[in-house]
Amino acid sequence: MEVFTLTTVELEALRLSLWVSIWAVLWSLPLGILAAWILARLRFPGKNLLDGLIHLPLVLPPVVIGYLLLVFFGRRGVVGGWLYEVLGISLAFNWKGAAVAAGVMAFPLMVRAVRLSIEGVDQGLEAAARTLGCGALRVFFTVTLPLSVPGIITGVILAFARSLGEFGATITFVSNIQGKTQTLPLALYTLTQVPGGETGAMRLCIISIMIAMVAVLASELLAKRFAVPMRS
Amino acid sequence: MLHVCVRRKQGDFLIDASFNSKGIGVTALFGSSGAGKTSIISMVAGLVRPDQGRIAVDGHELFDSQKRIDLPPEKRRVGYVFQDGRLFPHLSVRSNLCFGMRRINPSDRYVAFDQVVELLAVEQLLERRPAKLSGGEKQRVAIGRALLTSPAILLMDEPLASLDHARKAEVLPFIASLSSEFSIPILYVSHSFDEILNLADRIVFVDSGRVAAAGSVEELIRRRDLQLSTGLSKF
Numbered sequence: 001m002e003v004f005t006l007t008t009v010e011l012e013a014l015r016l017s018l019w020v021s022i023w024a025v026l027w028s029l030p031l032g033i034l035a036a037w038i039l040a041r042l043r044f045p046g047k048n049l050l051d052g053l054i055h056l057p058l059v060l061p062p063v064v065i066g067y068l069l070l071v072f073f074g075r076r077g078v079v080g081g082w083l084y085e086v087l088g089i090s091l092a093f094n095w096k097g098a099a100v101a102a103g104v105m106a107f108p109l110m111v112r113a114v115r116l117s118i119e120g121v122d123q124g125l126e127a128a129a130r131t132l133g134c135g136a137l138r139v140f141f142t143v144t145l146p147l148s149v150p151g152i153i154t155g156v157i158l159a160f161a162r163s164l165g166e167f168g169a170t171i172t173f174v175s176n177i178q179g180k181t182q183t184l185p186l187a188l189y190t191l192t193q194v195p196g197g198e199t200g201a202m203r204l205c206i207i208s209i210m211i212a213m214v215a216v217l218a219s220e221l222l223a224k225r226f227a228v229p230m231r232s
Numbered sequence: 233m234l235h236v237c238v239r240r241k242q243g244d245f246l247i248d249a250s251f252n253s254k255g256i257g258v259t260a261l262f263g264s265s266g267a268g269k270t271s272i273i274s275m276v277a278g279l280v281r282p283d284q285g286r287i288a289v290d291g292h293e294l295f296d297s298q299k300r301i302d303l304p305p306e307k308r309r310v311g312y313v314f315q316d317g318r319l320f321p322h323l324s325v326r327s328n329l330c331f332g333m334r335r336i337n338p339s340d341r342y343v344a345f346d347q348v349v350e351l352l353a354v355e356q357l358l359e360r361r362p363a364k365l366s367g368g369e370k371q372r373v374a375i376g377r378a379l380l381t382s383p384a385i386l387l388m389d390e391p392l393a394s395l396d397h398a399r400k401a402e403v404l405p406f407i408a409s410l411s412s413e414f415s416i417p418i419l420y421v422s423h424s425f426d427e428i429l430n431l432a433d434r435i436v437f438v439d440s441g442r443v444a445a446a447g448s449v450e451e452l453i454r455r456r457d458l459q460l461s462t463g464l465s466k467f
Contacts, residue, residue, distance in 0.1 A: 124318050127279050130305035131312040132332030132381055142331075146322045 003199060010200055012179050013187035014207060020095055020183055021163035024102035025156055028110055032155060033148075035107075036114035037140070057169075058108040066172025069101055073173070097174035098181050102163035109162055110155040117151020118144060150223045157219035161212055184208060234259065234385060234417060238275050238285035238295075247271050247441040250285075253434055258411050258418045260428040263438035269421045270315075272438065273387050276419065277312045278305035289384045289417075306335075311378030313388040317370040319362035325373050326358040332381035341382045343414055348376045351413060352406055368399035372406060379414065386410065386418045392427060404430060 006014070035054055039047070057065050073080040075092045083089045091097035121144050129139045145152075167185040174181040176190065188204040191197035237250035247268045253259040261269045274280040276287055276294070284297040293301050294308050311332075319328050333345065349355050352372045362370060371391050378386060391407065392400045408431055411418050422428055428435060428449070435452050437445040445452060 122318075124314065124316065125320060127305070128312070128314060128318040129320075129331070130279070131277050131308075131310060132377065133306045133309075133335030135304070135306050143320060 004203070006203060007200060009178060009182075010187060010204055013182055013184050013204070016095060016098075016179070016182065017164055017184040020098045020102055021160050023096075023099035024106060024163040024166075025110075025160050027099065028103040028107050028159060029152075029156060032107060032110035032159070033114055033145070033152065036111045036118055036155075037144070039111070040115050040118040054111050055108045057105045062105060062166070062168025063172050065104060066101060066169035069097075069104065069169065069173040073097070073100065091174070093174050093177060094180055098166075098170050098183060099163075101169040101173045102166040103159075105166050105169050106159035106162035110159040113151050113155035113158055114148060115151075117148040117154075120151075121147045150226045153222045153226065154219055157215050157222075161215045164208070164211060164215075233288075233290055234276075234419065235286065235288040236272065236276060238272065238282040238287065240271065240275065240280070240282045240285075242271065245441060247282075249438065249441065249443045251436045251443050251446050253417065253419075253436070256411055256415050256417050257433035258420050258431050259434045259436060260432035261419060261421045261436050261438055262425070262428055262432075263423060263444075265423055267423075267438045268441040269423075269438050270389055271441075273312075273389050273419060273421050276308075276385075277310050277387055278303060278308050279312075292384065309381070309384045311381050311383035311386045313371070313374050313378045313386070313391045315390045315393050317362075317367075317374045317394075319365075319370055319373055319377070321362055323362075324358065325354065325360050325362065325365070328362065328373055329354075329358075329376050329380055332377060336382055343379050343382045345380065348379050351409065352376045366399070367395050368402045371395065371399075371403050375403075375406065375410070379410070379416075383416065386416050387421075388418060389421045390423070392422075392424075400427075407431060 035050075039051055039054075071077055073083070073091050075081060075084050075090055080091060083091065089096070091100055125143055125147070126139050129143045130136075134142060164183075165185060166183070167189070170181065170183060171186060176182050176186045178187075182190070184204055184207070188201050188208070191201040191204065233255070234253045236252075238247065240247045245268070249268070249272055261272060263269050271280055275282050278294065281302065282295060282297065285295065286293070286297070287295040289310070293299070294303050294310075295301060319325075320331065323331065329345070329348070333341070349358070352375060354369070354372055354376060357365060357369055357373065362373070365373065371394075375388075375391065388407070392403055395403065404427070407420075410416065420428075420431060432449055434448055435446065436443055437452065445455065
């Protein structure tokens with residue numbers, strides 16, 4: 001059974017991965033919903049540009065995103081420098097940076113899923129809520145958002161799974177430091193680079209598959225659970 | 233007292249309508265499909281903005297292009313019953329009914345929950361989801377939901393149009409009793425003269441975005457010049 005026991009390094013990588021992914025989803029969820037709502041409901045010049053910008057992580061090599069993050073969010077970067085001096089937050093070479101990298105990479109998937117859902121919400125219902133005394137913001141929280149829940153669940157699970165798998169942007173932005181930024185994929189990669197690491201690599205590989213399966217099944221179940229009562 | 237005087241260009245179509253109606257009772261906006269009835273009622277609700285004009289209910293101005301008044305829909309205190317019901321699918325019938333009521337200050341409420349539930353006979357439906365309701369039941373709940381906001385005026389946009397004959401007969405008596413029961417003015421859009429004969433106290437006849445005639449039901453039936461264009465001669 002020794003074969004199935006995780007080493008400390010592997011366990012650390014698993015824990016860090018889950019932690020980083022949860023935070024990646026937490027910060028990108030409100031922003032993702034906002035971006036999705038803007039793309040679904042507003043019309044303004046430069047909308048295509050915003051749409052393209054949001055989708056960049058989907059089409060650019062992850063290393064490019066990681067490098068851009070390093071340039072802007074590194075401690076000497078435009079945004080990173082400000083974060084460090086004003087708020088005392090540093091993203092360089094720690095799990096927070098890994099969560100930012102994972103969130104950025106997962107952002108387009110999140111926005112796409114939520115946007116589709118919001119576009120599916122009948123604007124007539126929103127108009128009805130207005131005549132029933134709700135201002136625009138309240139309409140969003142009482143009608144648009146609850147009716148978008150199936151898409152939001154899909155978005156969250158997709159983003160979570162994408163974050164767990166994040167490699168290129170993470171290793172470029174925050175490097176591969178065991179116990180600090182070495183997430184599951186990075187640990188797996190490291191194990192494949194050392195002699196005798198095959199068993200460990202296989203263990204992490206199996207764990208990755210299991211987490212991904214659970215995530216997908218959970219999203220299917222939840223989406224069904226919420227879709228049924230809302231069918232009109 | 234409802235005062236409407238609106239002008240709006242929608243593509244090639246010009247809406248230029250003005251009419252008044254006094255007191256409680258049902259004022260019917262009558263005309264063929266595409267005459268601009270729904271646009272007019274949407275302007276009263278604040279969902280469509282007139283290019284210019286003035287809309288007032290009981291001397292309370294909802295829109296005035298000269299004074300630059302344009303209240304958002306949620307501040308207008310109009311109850312709107314849509315043709316397609318538009319119940320919130322994620323909420324129970326009870327939550328749908330209370331949706332607008334909750335936003336109204338208790339001291340401003342003059343329509344009571346129990347009274348509406350009884351009048352519209354929706355007691356048995358309260359815990360159901362809208363998806364489980366028949367067309368007639370949906371419209372009754374939609375009427376109740378609009379009423380419970382204790383509105384200054386009730387706007388009804390062909391609330392019976394999507395129902396078959398039997399369901400129409402089921403909902404019509406409820407609507408007929410509303411205005412007197414709650415002493416509330418009703419602006420009722422329809423292209424069916426049957427409905428209007430049953431319900432209306434006054435008719436505003438809308439044709440191609442303009443008010444072609446307005447008056448009591450008896451007056452309009454007698455006017456020969458309208459008989460051809462409206463089919464009123466049948467009556």
